Each structure stands twice: as structure tokens, then as C-alpha cells.
Amino acid sequence: MPIRISVPKETTPGERRVALVPDVVKKLIPSGWEVLVEPGAGEAAGFPDADYVAAGARIEADPAKLWGSAAVILKIAIPSVEETARLPAGAIVVALMNASRNLDQVRALQARSVTAFALELIPRITRAQSMDVLSSQATVGGYKAMLIGADQVPKFLPMLTTAAGTIRPAKVLILGAGVAGLMAIATARRLGAVVEAYDVRRAAGEQVRSLGAKFLELAINAEGQGGYARELTPEEKVQEKVMVAKAVADADVIVTTAAIPGRRAPILVTREMVEGMRPGAVLVDLAAESGGNCELTRPGETVSVHGVTLVGPLNLPSQLAYHASQMFAKNLQSFLSLLITPEGALVTDAADEILAQSLLVSGGQVRHAPTRQLLEGGA
Numbered sequence: 001m002p003i004r005i006s007v008p009k010e011t012t013p014g015e016r017r018v019a020l021v022p023d024v025v026k027k028l029i030p031s032g033w034e035v036l037v038e039p040g041a042g043e044a045a046g047f048p049d050a051d052y053v054a055a056g057a058r059i060e061a062d063p064a065k066l067w068g069s070a071a072v073i074l075k076i077a078i079p080s081v082e083e084t085a086r087l088p089a090g091a092i093v094v095a096l097m098n099a100s101r102n103l104d105q106v107r108a109l110q111a112r113s114v115t116a117f118a119l120e121l122i123p124r125i126t127r128a129q130s131m132d133v134l135s136s137q138a139t140v141g142g143y144k145a146m147l148i149g150a151d152q153v154p155k156f157l158p159m160l161t162t163a164a165g166t167i168r169p170a171k172v173l174i175l176g177a178g179v180a181g182l183m184a185i186a187t188a189r190r191l192g193a194v195v196e197a198y199d200v201r202r203a204a205g206e207q208v209r210s211l212g213a214k215f216l217e218l219a220i221n222a223e224g225q226g227g228y229a230r231e232l233t234p235e236e237k238v239q240e241k242v243m244v245a246k247a248v249a250d251a252d253v254i255v256t257t258a259a260i261p262g263r264r265a266p267i268l269v270t271r272e273m274v275e276g277m278r279p280g281a282v283l284v285d286l287a288a289e290s291g292g293n294c295e296l297t298r299p300g301e302t303v304s305v306h307g308v309t310l311v312g313p314l315n316l317p318s319q320l321a322y323h324a325s326q327m328f329a330k331n332l333q334s335f336l337s338l339l340i341t342p343e344g345a346l347v348t349d350a351a352d353e354i355l356a357q358s359l360l361v362s363g364g365q366v367r368h369a370p371t372r373q374l375l376e377g378g379a
């Protein structure tokens, strides 16, 4: 008997992505899965129902059947409280849960006695690279952020020699050279800009330089656990501020991507720095969702301050929904291989390290300690 997966249409306002795409459906079916898709689930991302049917999925219009008969529900975002009420007890839900920001939904999953895996909790080990949704979606975000910057700035990015004069290349500054930042650098370089980048992790320097950009170096290395950054000490923050202020004042386009897992994004660009920016310069703050790297960012808005454009985009991957969904679905295909035994049955425990670490809720318990602490703290 194949194991049934259901793919609902996302309900978060503005969300255009879909968790599975037809090409991945085609690969899942011979591996022992059956796929039900809500009508129109992939439409906003460019995947019509007919393509899912051609790939071997069934379109299921009855929500009671779509949700109620599934063994595994695949979503982009955590199910809403109403959606969770439709889940059969014992079902498995896999999505980007963002638990610390969605505690009501986590409580609903817990009360429903379902098993919920949070894709953002997948450990960043080599074996899990193909399942790394944070990386795939950050790749999309970094690319799109750079394009927004290029679009908003009233300048060319490349150097041009024309009969109407010579144009100097634009200066682009990338703050935070992780997955998104490196993609922003590569995109800016392809557009012909001169690029500088800064990251607290010294290891990022080599990657930045290999993309043809200059790495701004401080005498500190703040690499923390698992390749992520740690928070800087107050003294380190002062050194950072002086160096960043100089680079900010000289840039035409700035893309900021700095994040510290589970914490508010660090402020790297202060109000005074914005006041010192070139007229017409643009700052795209990819960290807007977790508070922003610029003091003046307004999440979800584009504002103009002293002739400088500050963009605070939310959910950029959704703006490139076709490829973001394709990459997300490939990540899920890889994750699903951990949930099925060689005999084609669902695994009954989370013994595998990747499953164990990404397990958010099971058996009516919240398994992820930081989320449990937030819930117990009455947040």
C-alpha cells in the first residue's frame, strides 16, 4: 500500500510557493508514496493542476479527504490552528515551523497528537545538505534582494564606456556573507558591480574573495556552533561599527543578511550611518523578518530617508516562487527518504539524527527544548 502524502494550498497571505512540484511527485511515486494535491496549490508558483496529474498525483478538492486521509502533510509554512484541527491523530506534518514565532500553532499541533518536523531544525551536517531548506530558500532570497537593489538604485551597476561618456561601476556592499550574502555577491558581480562584503566569521573571507569581491576584515572571528555566528562582545561591536560605517558611506547598494539563529538580527547600520549614505543609495534588508540589520528598516515596507531608499522585504523566496518551490520540493524529497523504510512502511521512531533534531512535536509533547521553554514561559 503506498503511503499517502497531501499537499495543501498555502494560506499565509502573500505566500506563492508550494511544497511539492510535479517533477518531484513523479520521483516520489515509484518510491512508495501516493500524492494528493489541493486544486490550485501550485498555480501561483507556475505549476498547474494538470502537471500534477500528469506526474501521477490526484487533485483532491474535498478538504476533509485531503487533510483527513493523509499519513504525511507537506507544507511550506506551519499549519494554522484551523488547519491543524483537520489533521488525523498520528499524522506527520513537515514544514518550516518557525516555532518561536508561532507558539499558538505549536500548541495546536501538540494538542492534536500529531508528529511535526520543523525543516529549519535540520542539523547542518553533510548528510543533510540536500534537505537544507534554509540554504535553498536563502539562495533565492539573496539573489532577489540584489535584484531589488539594482532595480531601485538610480545608477548602472556595470562600468560602461559609451559615446555619452564613461560610467563608473556601482559599489555594492554585502553585510553577512552566509548563503544569502554569497548569492547576493555572485549576482552583483554578474551585473558588473564592484563588491565588498563583511561577515563576523573569518571563514567567509575565502568564499567572498573566490567570488571576486573584497572581504572587509576585523581582527575578530565570531564563528560559533555549527558554522553559525555567535553574538559579538560590546568591544567587538565598537570595532565593527567603525569599519561598517566607512563602507556604508561609500556604497550605492547595500544588501544586509546578518542573522544569529533564534535571536533578533544584529543592528549593523544605525540611523547615523543612514544619514551618512550617498543620496540615491539603496539598502535592502534581508533580515527585516527578524527585526532588521538597519535601525530604520520597516519590515514589509520601502521607505525613503534623507534621499536613501530602505527596503524591508518579507518572504522574498515567495517572489521567485517557481524555483523556490522546486528547490523546497527537492529538499523534501530527500527528507522523505528518511521517513520510509526499505519495505515501504513509515518509520515509527525518530532514531535518525536528522529526524531526532528536527522533531518539534510528537506524542502530545513538544520535543524541541527551546520551544518548550518558550511555551512554559507563557510567551
Ligand SMILES: NC(=O)c1ccc[n+]([C@@H]2O[C@H](COP(=O)([O-])OP(=O)(O)OC[C@H]3O[C@@H](n4cnc5c(N)ncnc54)[C@H](O)[C@@H]3O)[C@@H](O)[C@H]2O)c1
Pocket (backbone or CB within 6 Å): 123, 124, 125, 126, 128, 129, 132, 134, 135, 138, 175, 176, 177, 178, 179, 180, 181, 198, 199, 200, 201, 204, 226, 227, 228, 229, 232, 257, 258, 259, 260, 261, 266, 268
Ligand atoms: N550543511 C552544512 O554544512 C551547511 C549548510 C548551510 C550553511 N552552512 C554554513 O553555515 C554558515 C551560516 O549560514 P547561513 O547563511 O544560514 O547563516 P545565517 O542566515 O544564520 O546568517 C547569515 C550570515 O550573517 C553573519 N552574521 C551574523 N552576525 C553578523 C554580524 N554582526 N556582522 C556580520 N555578519 C554577521 C553570519 O556569520 C552568516 O554568515 C555558513 O558558513 C554556511 O556555509 C553549512
